[in-house]
Amino acid sequence: MDPSALNSPDLQRFLNQEKEKAMVNEMVAKLTSVCWDKCITSTPGNKFSSSESACLSNCAQRFMDMTMIIMKRVQSMQET
């Protein structure tokens, strides 16, 4: 590969966008997997019950809350 081609601003922008998209995709995939296991305990039906869909939504948000708490905790531990 011609190294000077890597400097293309189009390519840099593209790679950054795809990197971001990949991270979002991974987060959603992982969260869906975890929350499916937590919330969908019975055989899948023709639609989710309201408690199942509420559980899925809550699960995702609580997971993100927890991530913030963990990050802050680890950060404060590193500072002492």
Add this chain to the structure above:
Amino acid sequence: MDSFSTGSSGSGSPQISTDEFMDQMKVQLAQAYAQEFLETVRGKCFEKCITKPGSSLSGSESSCISRCVDRYIEATGIVGRALLNSR
């Protein structure tokens, strides 16, 4: 126009443009995402629907799998939207 060489350094290697490179990457990324999704759904739905493997798939197992795939896609949407709203 920027170009990439698809072969190792040397004369005569075919050059592709940045645009073509990005297009090819997009296709490969989409395929990789689809593949990953397929494997996840396969695992989840096998677990939920095939509790006692028999000598063939029963009708109820088949319809369970169908519903399971639909529900997992729906779950992905619910989780994705919850993430978008919490940022």
